[in-house]
Amino acid sequence: MTSAIAPAPSGATPEGGSGRAATVEFVHVTKHFDSGARWSGTPGALNDLSLKVPAGRICVIVGPSGCGKTTSLKMVNRLIEPTSGQVLLDGVDIESRDVIDLRRSIGYVIQQTGLFPHQTVIENVAAVPRLLGWPAAKRSARSEELLALVGLDPAAYGTRYPAQLSGGERQRVGVARALAADPPIMLMDEPFGAVDPLVRERLQQEFLRLQRDLAKTILFVTHDVDEAIRLGDQVAVLERGGRLAQVGTPEEVLANPASDFVARFVGADRGLKRLSLVRVGQLRLREPATARVGEPATSVRDKVTGAFPYVLVVDDDGRPIGCADPDQLTGDGSVTASGLVPASPVLTPDTTLRDALSMLLTAQALAGVVVDAAGRATGVLTIDEIGDWFRMEAGRLRAGPSGTGMPAVG
Amino acid sequence: MRDKPLLDWAWVFDHLDDIGGRSLQHLQLALLAVAAGLAISMAVGIIVARRPRVAAVVIGVSGILYTIPSIAAFAALVPITGLSTLTALIPLTAYTQLILIRNIVAGLTGVAPEVLETADAMGYTPRARLLRIELPLAIPLIVAGLRVASVSTIGLVTVAAIIGDNFGGLGVFINDGLRNFFPTAVYVGAVMSVLLAVLVDVAFVLLERVATPWSRLPATVVETGGA
Ligand SMILES: Nc1ncnc2c1ncn2[C@@H]1O[C@H](COP(=O)(O)OP(=O)(O)O)[C@@H](O)[C@H]1O
Ligand SMILES: [Mg+2]
Numbered sequence A: 001m002t003s004a005i006a007p008a009p010s011g012a013t014p015e016g017g018s019g020r021a022a023t024v025e026f027v028h029v030t031k032h033f034d035s036g037a038r039w040s041g042t043p044g045a046l047n048d049l050s051l052k053v054p055a056g057r058i059c060v061i062v063g064p065s066g067c068g069k070t071t072s073l074k075m076v077n078r079l080i081e082p083t084s085g086q087v088l089l090d091g092v093d094i095e096s097r098d099v100i101d102l103r104r105s106i107g108y109v110i111q112q113t114g115l116f117p118h119q120t121v122i123e124n125v126a127a128v129p130r131l132l133g134w135p136a137a138k139r140s141a142r143s144e145e146l147l148a149l150v151g152l153d154p155a156a157y158g159t160r161y162p163a164q165l166s167g168g169e170r171q172r173v174g175v176a177r178a179l180a181a182d183p184p185i186m187l188m189d190e191p192f193g194a195v196d197p198l199v200r201e202r203l204q205q206e207f208l209r210l211q212r213d214l215a216k217t218i219l220f221v222t223h224d225v226d227e228a229i230r231l232g233d234q235v236a237v238l239e240r241g242g243r244l245a246q247v248g249t250p251e252e253v254l255a256n257p258a259s260d261f262v263a264r265f266v267g268a269d270r271g272l273k274r275l276s277l278v279r280v281g282q283l284r285l286r287e288p289a290t291a292r293v294g295e296p297a298t299s300v301r302d303k304v305t306g307a308f309p310y311v312l313v314v315d316d317d318g319r320p321i322g323c324a325d326p327d328q329l330t331g332d333g334s335v336t337a338s339g340l341v342p343a344s345p346v347l348t349p350d351t352t353l354r355d356a357l358s359m360l361l362t363a364q365a366l367a368g369v370v371v372d373a374a375g376r377a378t379g380v381l382t383i384d385e386i387g388d389w390f391r392m393e394a395g396r397l398r399a400g401p402s403g404t405g406m407p408a409v410g
Numbered sequence B: 001m002r003d004k005p006l007l008d009w010a011w012v013f014d015h016l017d018d019i020g021g022r023s024l025q026h027l028q029l030a031l032l033a034v035a036a037g038l039a040i041s042m043a044v045g046i047i048v049a050r051r052p053r054v055a056a057v058v059i060g061v062s063g064i065l066y067t068i069p070s071i072a073a074f075a076a077l078v079p080i081t082g083l084s085t086l087t088a089l090i091p092l093t094a095y096t097q098l099i100l101i102r103n104i105v106a107g108l109t110g111v112a113p114e115v116l117e118t119a120d121a122m123g124y125t126p127r128a129r130l131l132r133i134e135l136p137l138a139i140p141l142i143v144a145g146l147r148v149a150s151v152s153t154i155g156l157v158t159v160a161a162i163i164g165d166n167f168g169g170l171g172v173f174i175n176d177g178l179r180n181f182f183p184t185a186v187y188v189g190a191v192m193s194v195l196l197a198v199l200v201d202v203a204f205v206l207l208e209r210v211a212t213p214w215s216r217l218p219a220t221v222v223e224t225g226g227a
Helices: A069-076 A099-104 A121-125 A127-131 A136-149 A167-179 A197-214 A225-231 A250-255 A260-266 A270-275 A297-301 A353-362 A383-398 B009-014 B016-048 B052-067 B070-081 B085-109 B113-122 B126-163 B171-179 B183-211
Strands: A024-031 A046-053 A058-062 A084-089 A106-110 A185-189 A217-222 A234-239 A243-248 A289-292 A311-314 A320-324 A367-371 A377-382
Touching: A024 A069, A046 A069, A046 A234, A046 A243, A058 A069, A058 A225, A069 A084, A069 A185, A069 A217, A099 A106, A099 B113, A106 A167, A106 B113, A121 A127, A121 A136, A121 A167, A127 A136, A127 B113, A136 A167, A167 A185, A167 A197, A197 A225, A217 A225, A225 A250, A225 A270, A234 A250, A234 A260, A243 A250, A243 A260, A250 A260, A250 A270, A250 A383, A260 A270, A270 A353, A270 A383, A311 A377, A353 A367, A353 A383, A377 A383, B009 B016, B009 B183, B016 B052, B016 B085, B016 B126, B016 B171, B016 B183, B052 B085, B070 B085, B070 B126, B085 B126, B113 B126, B126 B171, B126 B183, B171 B183
Parallel strands: A058 A217, A058 A234, A106 A185, A185 A217, A289 A311
Antiparallel strands: A024 A046, A024 A084, A234 A243, A311 A320, A367 A377
16 A cells, blocks of 8 residues: 555645655656667757755746656656666655556646546546545545535536546646545646646646645646746756756746756746746835825825825725825815826735736836725835846845755755 | 249248247357457457557458358368357357457557556556556447447358258258248348347447447537636
8 A cells, every 4th residue: 555545644634635745856867768879979858867856845847848848757657767867756766666556656647638538527536546445435525525626516527527528627637636645746747738828827826726735746847938937936947958957946047047048948038027926015015105185285295205206195994096296286275086196007915016017017107006905005116116126136146045946956 | 833922921920939049049159259259359459459560460360361251161160170069150250350359459559648648657557457448448449340240240140051050040041942942031031130130230339328428428518718
């Protein structure tokens, strides 16, 4: 019996995530498919790959087509054996493990799903539990639990066949099936590559939400840089010939590409991509000068500072109504709700800096108002502040790796 | 003596028991041959399915078997196996091999590679993969082969009547009818043989419907953007 079915320790999430995860480590792994290649000097599918994925983290392996991503993934469950080098799980060479046991303890999700066409959704999800000899009642209970977890109503979907599902639904079933025996490791090969962009984005978000609870060690393959950045705790960039070009956090790879290849691969818009990693709520926001309708104009004028030269007029609950030019708050009158410039764009703490910048440019505004969940104004964000963030980050990254960076072994 | 009518209904009604008995014998012999043929072709098909070159040779050989004239095959076996059921069974079984092996190999090799890959990746043993994934997915093609093999075997059983009255099923009526210039017997033999073939074919179609509920699904699913 494999460790994959050990009972979840107390404190486990209701979804069945046991919190167990394993480190995955590639140690000088090389693979030549053509046995003559070693001697002729042609590049292999993988060339001396050394990479360590910490337990419970998502490592995204990204690179152009044919660079060895799939090959590296299939070495972890021994669908492909290395020509030389080792793959270690929790420090143990997988060569020493029984291959069937090993595979039953590793989830596997691929783009084409590989769902069994002759089995219902419930049966598909229960495939590994069945191999492990779980009793039928426990299997179907687990199947239904997992379907609900991936957002499919077991009553509506359980008895369908894969041919009766949409592409996105099939991928959800594929993920549920891979999670069935609560494996500590998941291998995912372009799992969202075949669905349309809207569905993909939703699946990505739900995938991250799931991972927050389950905390599996996940090796995720994609050729899409944006997906890699969005999903990875760690991004490993492979280049043709199966060479590891760079490994680091998405932030590190975008800010300091290790080579021209990486810089070209992540794209000229890597600055904007970095902005998509940061949310407005992570910045220390400037508090604007605010005023309520009816306040005397003179007192308000004095609150205005240089960076945001307006007065934000709010209602009694603190919700923004509009912006007033202090020069037009004449003499001894009081602040009125008329003649205000609309307070747009409105940002939330969850807005990414990239979206915020885009909204500012679109609205041709120098600043946007940030509101909390209740709609109360909590601050303003200016285009200049986005530039300041870049300068600060540059200093931080120069001062040394952040500590979350996960350099290659060897 | 007046001309015999094309169909002598009185003879038919007099011989209902005989017709029923011979139909049953006919069916038994044909199904026995198909069952034996299925057992052999399954074993062969499973062994050669992952070896394309061996499969080509095996299918070539079964194709050659198929070209042996049936009358000659039955007659040639009499000196060896005598007037036994085996003499009828061996050629009938041999003739099923071409279509059955071809369809079993096609069924097994037709399973989508990603399905096999995920089965391996999930930790299916080769045996579990064969029994629970590959064979079930090959059922539609295997049944298609069984239908053709059964229909043609039911036709061929009539020829086995040349070995003797005990082996030809409805073919005995045809032989007797030809020998005695009695068309009614010929018609009864032929019509009943066709009827058996149709019945068996329908039975297989129903069997497949039940065994593969997944293979005839309406293609109504569209991407909704919801999932
Ligand atoms: N089974 C195989 N036999 C021979 N060459 C292979 C095999 N699998 C992959 N390759 C080769 O290895 C290289 C890497 O393949 P792969 O890992 O599938 O790339 P990726 O997933 O990054 O697109 C490619 O050049 C591919 O042609
Ligand atoms: Mg690939």
